[in-house]
Structure formats: structure tokens, C-alpha cells
Amino acid sequence: MDAAVEVTELVKRYPGRPVDAVSGVSFTVDRGEVFGLLGPNGAGKTTTIGVLTTRVLPTGGTARVAGVDVAADPVTARSRLSVVPQRSNLDRSLTARQNLVFHAAYHGVRRAERNRRADELLERLGLGDRGGDKVDAYSGGMAQRLLIARALMHAPQVVFLDEPSTGLDPQARLFVWEKVRELRADGITVVLTTHDMEEAAALADRVGIMDHGRLLALDTPAALTRSLPGSATLDVDVERAVGDTDQAVLAALGALPQAERVEPVADAAGLRARLYLSADAATTVGPVSEVLTARGARLTGVRLGEPSLEDVFLKLTGRELR
Amino acid sequence: MTAVGTPRTTSTPTTRPGVGRAFAALLWRDVFVTGREFVTFLLQVVLQPVFLLFVFGKVLTELGFTSNTYADVLLPGVVALAAFLTALQNTAFPLVIDFSFTKEIEDRLLAPLPTALVAVEKIVFATLRALVAALVMFPISRWVLGSLPVTWSDVPLLAVFLVLGSLVGAAMGMVLGTVVKPNRINVVFAVVLTPLLFTGSTQFPWPALESLRWFQVVCAVNPLTYVSEALRAEMAPDVPHLPLAVCALALTGFLVVFGTLGLAGFRRRALD
Numbered sequence: 001m002d003a004a005v006e007v008t009e010l011v012k013r014y015p016g017r018p019v020d021a022v023s024g025v026s027f028t029v030d031r032g033e034v035f036g037l038l039g040p041n042g043a044g045k046t047t048t049i050g051v052l053t054t055r056v057l058p059t060g061g062t063a064r065v066a067g068v069d070v071a072a073d074p075v076t077a078r079s080r081l082s083v084v085p086q087r088s089n090l091d092r093s094l095t096a097r098q099n100l101v102f103h104a105a106y107h108g109v110r111r112a113e114r115n116r117r118a119d120e121l122l123e124r125l126g127l128g129d130r131g132g133d134k135v136d137a138y139s140g141g142m143a144q145r146l147l148i149a150r151a152l153m154h155a156p157q158v159v160f161l162d163e164p165s166t167g168l169d170p171q172a173r174l175f176v177w178e179k180v181r182e183l184r185a186d187g188i189t190v191v192l193t194t195h196d197m198e199e200a201a202a203l204a205d206r207v208g209i210m211d212h213g214r215l216l217a218l219d220t221p222a223a224l225t226r227s228l229p230g231s232a233t234l235d236v237d238v239e240r241a242v243g244d245t246d247q248a249v250l251a252a253l254g255a256l257p258q259a260e261r262v263e264p265v266a267d268a269a270g271l272r273a274r275l276y277l278s279a280d281a282a283t284t285v286g287p288v289s290e291v292l293t294a295r296g297a298r299l300t301g302v303r304l305g306e307p308s309l310e311d312v313f314l315k316l317t318g319r320e321l322r
Numbered sequence: 323m324t325a326v327g328t329p330r331t332t333s334t335p336t337t338r339p340g341v342g343r344a345f346a347a348l349l350w351r352d353v354f355v356t357g358r359e360f361v362t363f364l365l366q367v368v369l370q371p372v373f374l375l376f377v378f379g380k381v382l383t384e385l386g387f388t389s390n391t392y393a394d395v396l397l398p399g400v401v402a403l404a405a406f407l408t409a410l411q412n413t414a415f416p417l418v419i420d421f422s423f424t425k426e427i428e429d430r431l432l433a434p435l436p437t438a439l440v441a442v443e444k445i446v447f448a449t450l451r452a453l454v455a456a457l458v459m460f461p462i463s464r465w466v467l468g469s470l471p472v473t474w475s476d477v478p479l480l481a482v483f484l485v486l487g488s489l490v491g492a493a494m495g496m497v498l499g500t501v502v503k504p505n506r507i508n509v510v511f512a513v514v515l516t517p518l519l520f521t522g523s524t525q526f527p528w529p530a531l532e533s534l535r536w537f538q539v540v541c542a543v544n545p546l547t548y549v550s551e552a553l554r555a556e557m558a559p560d561v562p563h564l565p566l567a568v569c570a571l572a573l574t575g576f577l578v579v580f581g582t583l584g585l586a587g588f589r590r591r592a593l594d
Binding site for chain 2: 074093
């Protein structure tokens, strides 16, 4: 089966700009996958999505969505994709339900079918009793839900969400996340952009990290963080044997092949050692325990510290995400 | 969440819906919205020409400042003006607002039809509104002036020139709406609309301007002149007027120029 999204050596340079907004980006999104593009503002995420959704003309390279070359056949591509924009662009002359129905009409959905879908999606997005309201009366969270409903009206194969939870309160944000997960469950491919690594980690099967128009890394959130040497940590509380010293225990732990370095944690009552790891924290617990047992010491507490996508971003770009 | 059968994607590619159906749906949306605010729409488009007609065609005549025949000169011009300016404003304003503020047009740009057809729909819809504006001028002028110098045999040619003139107006509006920066829109409209209003040969027959040569040249550059003159040729054939063929040729030329510029401007705003 072919990919849902296929981007090859994509380049976009806006006229009059000295550098490329997108500079040779390639990636593939499988059908049914949730794919996240993570990066700071101005990284090229929105431009990349713009090309994929036929609104930005590429300078070079190719982009295919649902098997259609978006530059060569934008009309067919538009019938197979849909967009949930960053800012509401709902039709304010219409009611919420009319927004859905007219969108479906643009896409050639028959009258009975578009009415059925509109009612169903309003219900599903928790707007069942607000369908007759003008969208002016909608809050930010409701507008976002309606935008998602609208995006589903013509049964697209790929849905693009640009910064889906920016500006939403925490509750609305969780609701949107839940809906994205439902899309995935329905087999719809989702491509989202975000500058929020928590969102990327929570939603995306795979994450592409972008900065300055380039794709710096691309993998599952877990693999991306695993790839970071020394950013997974393991804190262990140790009750050492009589006659042993803290220094000796730390040295022994530091001798483990997984440990990049070992430090005592100052605020602990007994001996607490923090190991900075080159490997996964969980799998290092065993070897740590063996080392301690061999010295007659007891392992009394363990805490795993997993690195976040933020650490990955910091490592790749040398700066904070926000 | 309820486990209803939501619109799902299927592994079989969806067939591409008809471009014609998408175009019709866009047009239907605009007509639908206009229908709901029809009275407001009529007030917007009709008040200015009605007052023009009333003050210049009726009041000044009654007071003896103009002759009875002036109404014959004025009426075709006012109908032309109503159509032309309605068309122009109904592409220019919505486009500025759509592209710069509400972004409402984005959903249409993502509809499965070529971007140029989204622009053409705007022009067609503005033309429809302009024709309604021109049409309601006829009963109103009968009411204000007490007569209507039009017979059924005039209708085909009047229709042709009203459509042509409205298309040119809508295309000009598209040029303005896509070229002008949103923060400049008020200035530009003041600078463009007022001269258009007074150099469009609506209040005077163009050939009579021979004694005021420079102004005649200025008026010749205004497309509205050719709509006014064409309507005058039909509605007041005794008043000196430009030949219909000249009007048709000029309007077609303006349509090609402004249509091309307007579509190019629209494309530039719609696609990055």
C-alpha cells in the first residue's frame, strides 16, 4: 500500500527571501499514522503543511498526498485531504451546522448524506445542541471542534492540523487530543504541526523535528529520546554495607558500561546516586542491582528519569524550543 | 464517544467530485447568504442611485434648473452606475476582508476546483448582485421620474451591456481587492470610487464633452462611460451617444485587461 504522505527533497523559497523556508525536506507518513512536525515558529512546519495542502507552491522537490502529486493535480489532492487551520476561518455568515453542510457541498457530497454527516459530527464533537448557533457565538474551543468536524465532512484520507491546541485552555486541549486519537482509531492519517513537545509526544506515532527549514531527526518519540546519550537518568537509593564508603559505591556504579557518569544527589538523607545513562533507564536497574548486591549493599529506592523531546530538540539545535 | 458510523476513509481512492458541482455549491452559498439579508443588500445598492435620480432628475427639474430632457440623459447613466459600482464593491470589499482578516475564503480555496474558478465565482456572483441592483432601478425610476423609456425590445441589448459592464466592474473590484493593502483600503476606495462616479458619463453624454476636451479624455479611460453610453443608446437614442459597437469593443477590452489582472492578483493572494 502506498504512503499517505510522501515528501521528497521539498524546497520552498519565498520570492525576495535570502534563505529557503523549507530546504530539502523528505519524509513519508504511513496510512493511519499520526505524524507530528515539531519545531519552533519559523522552522518551516507551516510552509511544509502549506505545500501539502496545495496552498503553497513548492520551489523544488515533490509532495504527494493520498497518492496525488499536490503540485501537479491540486484539485484531486484537495478532495482527499482536509485542513484544520491554526486560526479559525469558519464562515461567519453561516451557522455551525451550515458551515459543515456547505463545506460538504463544495466537495460534492450529496444533500442527504451531508445532512446526516453534519448531525453526526456535531454530536460527536459535543456540539449537538449548538448547531444552529452563528459561529460568532462560539468560544475558541468550540470553534476548534467545529473546524475538526468540518474537516471530516468530506471523508478525507489525510487530515492536516496546524498547531491544533494553540490558544486553547487545558480542558479544550485534552478534548482535541482525544479527537485526534479517535481519528487515528478510524484509520485516518493525521499530520500535525506543533511547537509543544508534550503534544507531539502525547499524540504522534512518529515525530519529525524541524528547524531552519530542515528536518533534523525523524523517529518515534521513544526512539528519539532513547537516542540521546546521557539524558536518561536513574536515581538509586543505596544502603551500603558496613565498612564500604560512598565513594567506592559511586565508583563501582560509574564503572557500569551503561553509565556515562555518576553523581551523588546532595539533598538525599542516605546515599542517593544519579546515573546519567547512554542506555534506557529501566533496563539499567538490573545491572545496578547486581553491582550493589556484589558489594553487600541494598537497593532501597529507584526513580527513572526519561529524557523529553525538549532535551532532544536542545541537543539537535543547541537551543530551547520556546 | 458514541460509536456511530462516522465518515471513514476507505482504502479505495475517492473519486474526484465534479468541478462544476463545486462551483455551483460556492455560488449557492453566496446566493443563500445574500437571500437572508436581501433587504440590507437592496438598501446598500439602491440608495445612492435613487438619491442621484431624485435630486438631479426630479428636484432640479422641478425647480427649473434643468430641462425635462435631463432625466433622459441621467436615467441610463444611473442604471449603469448602479450595476457597475455594485459589481466593483462586491468583489473588492469581500476579498480584502476575506484575504486579510477573516480568512473565510480558505475553505473555498481548499474545495476541489481550480483556484481560478474560485475567483471566477466571485466575479459571477458580484455580477448577479449588480444585475439585481440594475433591475430594481427600473421600477424605482418609474416611481421617481414618473416614466420609464424602455420597451421589451430594448431588453436583450440592455441585458448584454449590463452583464458586460458588471463583469468589467467586478473584475476591476477584484484587482483592487487583491492589490490594495488592507490598511489602505479606505484611502484607495475614496481615491478610486469618487472619480469613477463622476467620470463615468453617468450624468452627461460623453460626445457632448467635446468643448471640454481634457475631461472627455479622462472619461474615455473610465469603463463606466461605455456602459452609460450603451444604455443611453438604447434608452435615449435621441441623446448623442457612442455607437454600440465602440462600447462593446471597449468593454470587452477592459474585461480582458482587468480580468487577467484580477485573476493574477487573486492567484497571488491565494497561493504562496
